[in-house]
Amino acid sequence: MKRDDLIEQMVSEATSQKRVSPALLLVVSTGIALALTTALSYVFAAPAEAAGSRFDPVFLVKCAFVLSVMVGALSIVRDLSTPGREVKWHAALIGVPFVVMLALTIKELAVEHPSGLQHDLSHASLITCLWQVALLAVPTFVALSIVVRMLAPVNLARTGLYVGLLSGAIGAFGYAFHCHENYLTVVAAYYTLAIVQMGILGAVLGPRLLRWA
Amino acid sequence: MKQFELSLRANFLKGIDGDAAAYRQFLLDLREALKPHLTRMLSRLRQSQLDADDVVQETLVAVHNKRHTYDGETPLTAWITAIARYKVIDVMRRSTLHDFHVPIQDAGPILSAGDAEIDNRLTLRKAICGLPEKMKEALKLVKIQGMSVREAALATGSSEASVKVSVHRASRLLKRMLQP
Numbered sequence: 244m245k246r247d248d249l250i251e252q253m254v255s256e257a258t259s260q261k262r263v264s265p266a267l268l269l270v271v272s273t274g275i276a277l278a279l280t281t282a283l284s285y286v287f288a289a290p291a292e293a294a295g296s297r298f299d300p301v302f303l304v305k306c307a308f309v310l311s312v313m314v315g316a317l318s319i320v321r322d323l324s325t326p327g328r329e330v331k332w333h334a335a336l337i338g339v340p341f342v343v344m345l346a347l348t349i350k351e352l353a354v355e356h357p358s359g360l361q362h363d364l365s366h367a368s369l370i371t372c373l374w375q376v377a378l379l380a381v382p383t384f385v386a387l388s389i390v391v392r393m394l395a396p397v398n399l400a401r402t403g404l405y406v407g408l409l410s411g412a413i414g415a416f417g418y419a420f421h422c423h424e425n426y427l428t429v430v431a432a433y434y435t436l437a438i439v440q441m442g443i444l445g446a447v448l449g450p451r452l453l454r455w456a
Numbered sequence: 457m458k459q460f461e462l463s464l465r466a467n468f469l470k471g472i473d474g475d476a477a478a479y480r481q482f483l484l485d486l487r488e489a490l491k492p493h494l495t496r497m498l499s500r501l502r503q504s505q506l507d508a509d510d511v512v513q514e515t516l517v518a519v520h521n522k523r524h525t526y527d528g529e530t531p532l533t534a535w536i537t538a539i540a541r542y543k544v545i546d547v548m549r550r551s552t553l554h555d556f557h558v559p560i561q562d563a564g565p566i567l568s569a570g571d572a573e574i575d576n577r578l579t580l581r582k583a584i585c586g587l588p589e590k591m592k593e594a595l596k597l598v599k600i601q602g603m604s605v606r607e608a609a610l611a612t613g614s615s616e617a618s619v620k621v622s623v624h625r626a627s628r629l630l631k632r633m634l635q636p
Contacts, residue, residue: 249513250483252617253520257471257479262524325527326542327534395522397542454546456518456590456614 276383284417305419311340316409324394344431376437380414403449411441550588594622
């Protein structure tokens with residue numbers, strides 16, 4: 244194909260096109276994913292068990308933690324989906340919720356000396372948290388990967404990492420309605436691992452899933 | 457440089473709004489600007505064996521395919537440079553051809569032909585197997601299954617320009633591979 248033929252071909256396809264706002268597209272898709280995941284976790288799990296403790300301070304900390312990670316990851320995914328856009332200082336903000344959780348954990352361990360912590364901190368409950376968060380996060384991960392691929396990410400592993408963290412945070416939000424962990428130490432450890440596992444999955448799969456032509 | 461950014465951006469935005477003449481001018485200006493830039497980039501990456509014209513074509517098609525996602529806030533030249541870098545990496549990855557092999561279950565029709573025919577078919581099949589996935593698919597749909605470019609574009613979810621480029625590049629690569 245001659246080079247001028249290619250240009251004429253592209254010109255012939257250049258009819259008026261509605262521009263897509265990457266930020267709007269990502270915010271809307273994340274909002275839908277968050278709503279559907281929450282609804283899904285209500286339908287398929289057993290919310291009655293956790294109903295009594297739903298609005299206690301630990302539950303609110305869980306929600307604040309995962310929602311902050313979600314907002315931070317969303318902002319970075321938006322930057323990474325636009326070629327030439329630098330991921331600026333606000334990328335560091337995603338670390339803030341993790342640092343806050345670490346501080347709360349240290350306070351709980353050093354000051355309050357919780358007695359039932361060892362009972363809650365078990366191998367079985369960790370595994371349950373990890374797979375349930377992953378289960379809730381996978382539909383979001385797939386949907387967001389499709390949306391991000393429609394944009395133009397150029398650093399696929401890094402974009403995949405943040406799409407994974409975003410999906411993991413959404414999955415953890417759904418899981419927060421049903422988990423029985425009452426200690427911030429347990430929440431910090433389990434939720435961080437659950438979100439990070441999705442981030443690693445995203446970084447590994449990103450180069451394949453997000454590749455566009 | 458600023459003048460170039462402004463004129464390129466003006467033509468690009470008019471092109472997105474359906475102004476064919478402005479879009480043509482944008483593509484021509486971009487092609488001229490990309491050639492030396494990509495040649496330098498390939499040379500810096502010690503990939504001089506790759507054809508800069510091919511990477512220019514790939515970048516033009518990528519910019520064309522993703523034009524509706526341009527946010528208007530990022531400088532257009534930065535947007536295009538990042539896409540060009542992505543395409544260079546993509547082309548470098550695809551340039552490593554896979555090992556040639558014919559699956560045993562596909563060997564039946566080949567074995568029923570004469571010796572020369574067997575050689576020709578095997579050689580061609582091996583060469584097609586060695587093409588990068590995107591080119592192989594476009595070639596198969598258009599040249600073997602007889603689809604039109606439009607049908608192949610719909611089937612693969614890419615633009616007609618992209619399919620045409622893939623078929624053209626596949627044919628050229630096959631020719632190069634089959635030369636004695």
